[in-house]
Amino acid sequence: MVWTVVETDIGPLMLAATANGLVNVVFHATDAVRERALERLAARFGGAPVADPDAPPLAEAIRQLRAYFAGERQDFELPLDWSLISGFNRQVLRELASGVPYGSVVGYGDLAGRVGQPGGAQAVGAAMGANPLPVVVPCHRVVESDGGIGGFGGGLETKRKLLALEGVLPEPLF
Secondary structure, three states, rough: OOEEEEEEEOEEEEEEEEOOOOEEEOOOOOHHHHHHHHHHHHHOOOOOEOOOOOHHHHHHHHHHHHHOOOOOOOOOOEEEEOOOOOOHHHHHHHHHHHHHOOOOOOHHHHHHHHHHOOHHHHHHHHHHHHHOOOOOOHEEEEEEOOOOOOEEEEEEHHHHHHHHHHHOOOOOOO
């Protein structure tokens, strides 16, 4: 497993990849946050990840993230390692990744219906909170049915910035 930190318009993101693909994206990757994430990954995968921003899966992820934040890319074409999530949460996140395009949003309840669980809006919210691949698997595109922005593991300001980048919300005033 390899990892790196990339500076973005929403702050530093830690990226980690296995031989199968990108496995984790971590918001606000300060030293303390990064260390906790690396400890969790080491415990899960049985070995300490190695810092290597030039490793092919990370180099390509960095390139695509930079293009996304520059407004030059709308879709990520990266191999993803889904091993940090399973069951219903994986099903919801896969539907989100393939079925909610750039510049659009979906309600928690609508997404639950898409995976055959009408009435499962709260479970979808839990799946969004467990997303190990935010930004790339766009949980920021999931909003409340009444038009509210909903929650977000990266913080509401980060969610607003991502939605503004995609043209869904006006740019934040400050």
